Amino acid sequence: MSDSFKFEIDGVEVLARRGQSIMQAADEAGIYIPRLCDVEGLEPQGSCRVCVVKQNGRVVSACTQPVIEGSIVENESEEILGYRRDLVRMLYHEGNHLCPICEASGRCELQAMGYRLGITQATKYPYLQPVRPVDASHPDIVLDTNRCILCGRCIRASRDIDKKHVFEYVGRGIRKRVGVNGYNLADTDIALSDRAIDLATCPVGCIIQKGRGFFAPIGERQFDKRPITLGILPVKERSEQ
Amino acid sequence: MAKTRVIEIDPLTRVEGHGKVTIHLDDHNNVDEARLHIVEFRGFERFILGRLYWEVPVIVQRLCGICPVSHHLAAAKAMDQIVGVERLTPTAEKIRRLMHYGQIMQSNVLHFFHLCSPDLLFGFESEVAKRNIFGVIQAYPDLAVKGIKLRKFGQEIIRATAGKKIHGTGAIPGGVNKNLSLAERDHLLKDVGQMIGWAKEAVALAKGYCIDHLPLVQSFAAFNSSHMSLVREDGALDLYHGVLRAIDASGNPIFDQVDYRRFNDYLMEEVRSWSYMKFPFIKRRGNLDGWYRVGPLSRMNTAGFIDTPSADAAHQEFREFSGGRPNQMSLAYHWARMIEVLHCVEKIRELLHDPDLQGDDLLLRGERREEGIGVIEAPRGTLFHHYRVDHNDQVSFCNLIVSTTNNNEAMNRAVTQVAKNHLSGQKIISEGMLNQIEVAVRAYDPCLSCATHALGQMPLQVELYGAGGDLLERRVREGG
Numbered sequence: 027m028s029d030s031f032k033f034e035i036d037g038v039e040v041l042a043r044r045g046q047s048i049m050q051a052a053d054e055a056g057i058y059i060p061r062l063c064d065v066e067g068l069e070p071q072g073s074c075r076v077c078v079v080k081q082n083g084r085v086v087s088a089c090t091q092p093v094i095e096g097s098i099v100e101n102e103s104e105e106i107l108g109y110r111r112d113l114v115r116m117l118y119h120e121g122n123h124l125c126p127i128c129e130a131s132g133r134c135e136l137q138a139m140g141y142r143l144g145i146t147q148a149t150k151y152p153y154l155q156p157v158r159p160v161d162a163s164h165p166d167i168v169l170d171t172n173r174c175i176l177c178g179r180c181i182r183a184s185r186d187i188d189k190k191h192v193f194e195y196v197g198r199g200i201r202k203r204v205g206v207n208g209y210n211l212a213d214t215d216i217a218l219s220d221r222a223i224d225l226a227t228c229p230v231g232c233i234i235q236k237g238r239g240f241f242a243p244i245g246e247r248q249f250d251k252r253p254i255t256l257g258i259l260p261v262k263e264r265s266e267q
Numbered sequence: 268m269a270k271t272r273v274i275e276i277d278p279l280t281r282v283e284g285h286g287k288v289t290i291h292l293d294d295h296n297n298v299d300e301a302r303l304h305i306v307e308f309r310g311f312e313r314f315i316l317g318r319l320y321w322e323v324p325v326i327v328q329r330l331c332g333i334c335p336v337s338h339h340l341a342a343a344k345a346m347d348q349i350v351g352v353e354r355l356t357p358t359a360e361k362i363r364r365l366m367h368y369g370q371i372m373q374s375n376v377l378h379f380f381h382l383c384s385p386d387l388l389f390g391f392e393s394e395v396a397k398r399n400i401f402g403v404i405q406a407y408p409d410l411a412v413k414g415i416k417l418r419k420f421g422q423e424i425i426r427a428t429a430g431k432k433i434h435g436t437g438a439i440p441g442g443v444n445k446n447l448s449l450a451e452r453d454h455l456l457k458d459v460g461q462m463i464g465w466a467k468e469a470v471a472l473a474k475g476y477c478i479d480h481l482p483l484v485q486s487f488a489a490f491n492s493s494h495m496s497l498v499r500e501d502g503a504l505d506l507y508h509g510v511l512r513a514i515d516a517s518g519n520p521i522f523d524q525v526d527y528r529r530f531n532d533y534l535m536e537e538v539r540s541w542s543y544m545k546f547p548f549i550k551r552r553g554n555l556d557g558w559y560r561v562g563p564l565s566r567m568n569t570a571g572f573i574d575t576p577s578a579d580a581a582h583q584e585f586r587e588f589s590g591g592r593p594n595q596m597s598l599a600y601h602w603a604r605m606i607e608v609l610h611c612v613e614k615i616r617e618l619l620h621d622p623d624l625q626g627d628d629l630l631l632r633g634e635r636r637e638e639g640i641g642v643i644e645a646p647r648g649t650l651f652h653h654y655r656v657d658h659n660d661q662v663s664f665c666n667l668i669v670s671t672t673n674n675n676e677a678m679n680r681a682v683t684q685v686a687k688n689h690l691s692g693q694k695i696i697s698e699g700m701l702n703q704i705e706v707a708v709r710a711y712d713p714c715l716s717c718a719t720h721a722l723g724q725m726p727l728q729v730e731l732y733g734a735g736g737d738l739l740e741r742r743v744r745e746g747g
Contacts, residue, residue, distance in 0.1 A: 126329065126434060127322060127325050127326045127329065129321070129322065129325075160317060160318075160319070160661065162319060162659040162660055162661050163659055168319060168660075236319070236660055237321055237350070237440070237660070238321075239319070239321040239322060239325075239439070240321065240324075240325060240436040240439050240444060241439065241444055242444065243430050243436065243437065243444045243445035244429075244430025244431055244435060244436055245430055246445075
């Protein structure tokens with residue numbers, strides 16, 4: 027039995043290998059499937075659901091769903107785009123995403139995704155306006171969970187790459203948030219060299235390096251130059267900002 | 268019982284923010300007292316607490332859409348001290364200055380051409396339908412176009428230095444985040460000569476108004492006061508940095524060469540129950556006599572000279588107009604404002620030819636401190652930003668004394684004087700009378716919201732009270 031097979035994304039024939047996720051196969055074929063919780067180098071967890079596609083008529087997350095040989099995948103249909111818009115809108119309403127004063131503006135994947143999906147106003151749901159304290163206890167790092175979208179990228183990076191388990195989900199349902207394994211950040215062994223702190227890890231402005239805000243001028247920030255798309259997230263490029 | 272009437276004027280024009288004027292009459296319908304009430308509340312000093320110090324210049328500039336750069340730079344100057352930087356690199360300081368000159372220029376032009384010129388060109392009580400910028404465009408198209416293009420040039424300077432025309436990010440603690448590319452420089456240089464020519468015309472227009480309407484200018488909201496501003500150490504006009512100087516109504520110094528980081532030793536703020544805007548005063552003179560004015564008029568009075576040739580010549584003419592003594596005429600604010608525009612364009616031309624603007628040395632860091640005080644001359648006057656930052660880099664204290672706050676007492680006196688001269692003995696307030704009061708407010712400031720840190724817009728109200736405290740007349744202009 028051959029290791030590779032064909033399937034279709036939006037009518038385009040794509041070659042996949044057995045065991046690949048829909049997203050991996052699409053990436054290799056140069057087809058962008060929008061995503062927020064998935065990033066190169068970390069195990070996918072399928073939590074943000076922005077990568078939803080339809081495979082043979084069933085809605086699945088592309089980052090975790092294996093490709094089925096000969097399957098038909100919808101990625102850019104109006105129905106799928108509608109799901110994605112709603113999911114991203116809800117993220118805006120659930121946190122305190124004040125783009126005009128956020129240092130992540132221009133390199134924020136949530137903001138860039140909003141632009142890509144044509145979300146110019148988010149009025150469909152009520153703003154929850156949570157009150158979440160800022161943890162600035164660490165000398166180099168700040169955790170501002172007002173801007174967290176619960177993607178879990180910091181959790182996976184700290185656990186799987188840094189081997190430190192600094193971050194973890196706490197609480198359930200609407201009260202779920204990212205917490206630290208300690209009294210506060212200063213109480214952990216987190217360091218600037220950790221992958222969890224790399225600018226490519228946190229897709230928003232939740233985990234930030236102290237004293238470096240607004241270093242990148244408007245017009246030269248990552249998504250000022252081109253919209254979020256495939257291959258936009260090389261770690262090196264983002265870390266240099 | 269007195270008859271109460273409410274007359275509405277819709278829409279509110281050319282005053283941004285919440286404002287209310289109350290006028291109290293005695294038994295003979297003469298004006299006893301008038302007050303400009305600022306009834307809105309914005310609260311930036313409170314909700315900045317807990318935020319991180321490097322965010323502050325970007326957050327607090329949201330106080331205003333007309334003068335965001337002033338707040339951006341005043342906060343950045345305070346944060347320079349927080350990161351232990353006493354003096355920026357030449358490139359960083361010149362980029363910030365360029366940004367600031369663009370800001371003063373565009374804001375002063377907006378103030379004069381867009382918001383106030385209709386009163387001056389058509390008359391304070393002229394037909395309300397044409398007393399706006401669109402009326403100016405129709406009646407004086409060349410003048411209007413020059414005003415609009417002058418402002419646009421200032422905004423282009425801001426965009427080139429801060430990344431956006433409004434609410435950019437150019438100044439960061441300890442420096443700036445970009446220099447000026449050669450392409451940006453050449454783009455701006457292309458028009459700067461034309462702008463200087465138009466700025467000179469604007470000075471001539473404002474000066475001509477004062478000379479042609481001498482009795483009005485000498486009497487309309489004209490009153491003696493002290494004046495305060497930053498000046499360069501040698502006494503030159505300096506809008507970005509310097510020492511504090513205050514003079515009394517005769518021009519004698521009250522204090523001079525004061526490091527602005529010690530402003531608390533010289534100034535205090537009084538709270539009055541009827542306004543959200545505080546009343547600052549010079550400590551040694553007390554709360555009754557210590558009030559002062561700030562802004563273009565005051566800067567022309569406090570500065571010994573201007574370090575650009577055309578603006579300096581205009582400044583000398585301005586000083587001669589009041590016989591070398593401090594000019595106390597509120598309507599002369601507009602003339603002073605246009606001299607500053609000319610100065611700014613001259614400084615912009617000078618800076619655009621300076622190769623330091625293409626330097627790469629943008630940022631410095633020093634020993635971290637807990638307190639920072641940034642002061643700058645904003646378009647409407649001296650602007651104070653005072654912060655304390657805790658060991659976690661979070662803001663623990665914030666006090667902002669904005670330009671309009673400094674002018675609070677002066678604006679109240681201007682309103683009182685105009686009310687006494689134009690409303691005493693009157694039983695009915697006409698729209699024109701209301702506008703006389705607005706003209707007095709606009710001479711100082713067309714926007715009230717940053718002074719009070721308020722959200723949104725509300726009507727300007729004028730209320731007329733009888734001797735018994737009963738409301739006789741109320742006029743409301745809806746916000747818009």
